[in-house]
Amino acid sequence: MSDQTDIASADERLLNRLAGLLPPAALLVGDAIGGTYQEDRRGRFSATPRFVLRPTNTAEVSASLAACNDFRQPLVVHGGRTGLSGAHRIRDGEGVVSLERMTGVGKVLHESATVLASAGAPLQVVQELAQANGYLFGVDIGARGTATIGGNLATNAGGIRVMRYGMFRAQVAGLETVLADGTILSDLRGLEKDNTGYDLKQLFVGSEGTLGVVTRAVLKLHPKPFDAVNALIAVSSLAAAISLLERLRKQFRSALSAFELMLPEAFDGAVDYLKVQRPITSHAPFYVLAEIETSANSAELDAFSACLMEVLEEGSASDAVISQSSREYQALWDIRDSMADYIRTLDNIVGGDISVPVNRMEAFLSQSKAAVRAIDPLTRFFIFGHLGDGNLHYVISSPQAREAISRVYQLAADHGGSISAEHGIGVDKKQWLHLVRSEAEIVTMRRIKTALDPNCILNRGRIFDM
Incomplete structure (x- = not known):
């Protein structure tokens, strides 16, 4: 007392x-x-x-x-x-x-x-x-x-x-x-x-x-920036997305300001959530939102359009749309920005914020999806993020999502990555800190x-x- x-x-x-x-x-x-x-x-x-x-x-x-x-x-x-x-x-x-x-x-x-x-x-x-x-x-x-x-x-x-x-x-x-x-x-x-x-x-x-x-x-x-333009690109594989990243980096250097990756479940879900028309008609296993910023004139914007046309002609991408106005530019970013809000409407969701060296990303994504499906074959993947700096928001939906995300963190560490690219550790990730x-x-x-x-x-x- x-x-x-x-x-x-x-x-x-x-x-x-x-x-x-x-x-x-x-x-x-x-x-x-x-x-x-x-x-x-x-x-x-x-x-x-x-x-x-x-x-x-x-x-x-x-x-x-x-x-x-x-x-x-x-x-x-x-x-x-x-x-x-x-x-x-x-x-x-x-x-x-x-x-x-x-x-x-x-x-x-x-x-x-x-x-x-x-x-x-x-x-x-x-x-x-x-x-x-x-x-x-x-x-x-x-x-x-x-x-x-x-x-x-x-x-x-x-x-x-x-x-x-x-x-x-x-x-x-x-x-x-x-x-x-x-x-x-x-x-x-x-x-x-x-x-x-x-x-x-x-x-x-x-x-x-x-x-x-x-x-x-x-x-x-x-x-x-003098101007900015973005483009939504449908690609057939993660390897194709990474190849496009390398190509844009070499050609546009620091003018390339964003390179976002979105898997179909996240992309299509966000489009439905916003109740907007799909920007491109093609359906693909991966979507990229790329942006370039220029400081002087429109030459780089024209070069960006030409580069994407070449990518389409070569078959590295199946479809692409380039913003032609500030409204179209913002509409593409709205889809990407709304993914977190859309995901919060779903059940049995656990989100991971991981980073992996880009050269290990393809192996990590393949192995981690297989490992998660071994825990629950019906798992749904809502993966999106900043491929340009190796950061993915690895979101999954499953009654066993917490067990599965633990395996994802282990594999991220095994591939030389981090269990928290930008969200911090807080109280939720303390148990995995020792992995990295x-x-x-x-x-x-x-x-x-x-x-x-x-x-x-x-x-x-x-x-x-x-």
């Missing part, structure tokens, strides 16, 4: 301290906590948070973390709650630090082609600001309207144009982060060159909120966690257990 009394007393003392540090709207307790904080895109259980912190600036984040650290209070960091590995889901007794009120975005600095964004700013806001100023932001994902800059940083988001612009870490010129004890690490100078010891900002990119809470970032922008990380690597990660968060209050139990 005394232990319970002590816990209740500690809770009350912590809440009183937080209430004294923060403005009223920044601390939610009891009935003031809405169900929003328990939402999960995959519909899995999330406990009611002990309290919710909603700071508006770095100083409030610092004060909040220092108080929680003193009381050993575990916290979950929330951005847009669009993560797909469960790092944002709440366990009993955890509080939430939500960055939803830290949404400020500064002016674009044309001299350095950068912009300062707060962690709670939606990705789409940054994209639109860049566009309005003649730039492009290099990361784009389907959840752009909800996903936040801080969440993208924490998971090192990838998306559809990694092959040209890189992962999210490549977009970061400066970072401000608060450690578990409230210490503020601020480097927002945005220097291209700074070789003065460890590059601390990169330590927090992809750390899934386990090492610190990112509050602001200086983001790099890229020159806005050595014991020495995991021990080293634990050492870093212990050094920066000795009381283990930040996203405890995410990525690995201590």
